[in-house]
Amino acid sequence: MSLKTKNWILVFIWASFIFFLSHQPFLESGLPNQWDFILRKIAHITEYAILTWLLIRALRGYQLTPSQILLLAISLSFLYAMSDEYHQTFILGRQGVPRDVFIDSFGIFLGAWLSKMKVKVRVV
Numbered sequence: 001m002s003l004k005t006k007n008w009i010l011v012f013i014w015a016s017f018i019f020f021l022s023h024q025p026f027l028e029s030g031l032p033n034q035w036d037f038i039l040r041k042i043a044h045i046t047e048y049a050i051l052t053w054l055l056i057r058a059l060r061g062y063q064l065t066p067s068q069i070l071l072l073a074i075s076l077s078f079l080y081a082m083s084d085e086y087h088q089t090f091i092l093g094r095q096g097v098p099r100d101v102f103i104d105s106f107g108i109f110l111g112a113w114l115s116k117m118k119v120k121v122r123v124v
Helices: 003-022 033-059 066-088 098-116
Strands: none
């Protein structure tokens, strides 16, 4: 299996994991409200930082400039964040809110920034 294929499989697995979490009704940590809210927002940021980083890795296998890769990865991650919030409007106990897309955007730009800074993360 080629590296390009492996990178896209990782993107698909991670996007599926985000979808799975979004499909859980009444997803809460069991912590007090304030801490549960903070934990869930940190999870949003982390999920989308990883998704963006994985997309950048996958897109590097094509004849694109670094700027095109960043723009495409950011755009795809943002579109996925919007579709994820829309998906949550169909799940009992969940709600899709624009604020979460804004929070996801912090993760998207964090993932892009870390990738641009060439932070090395070892994937097993």
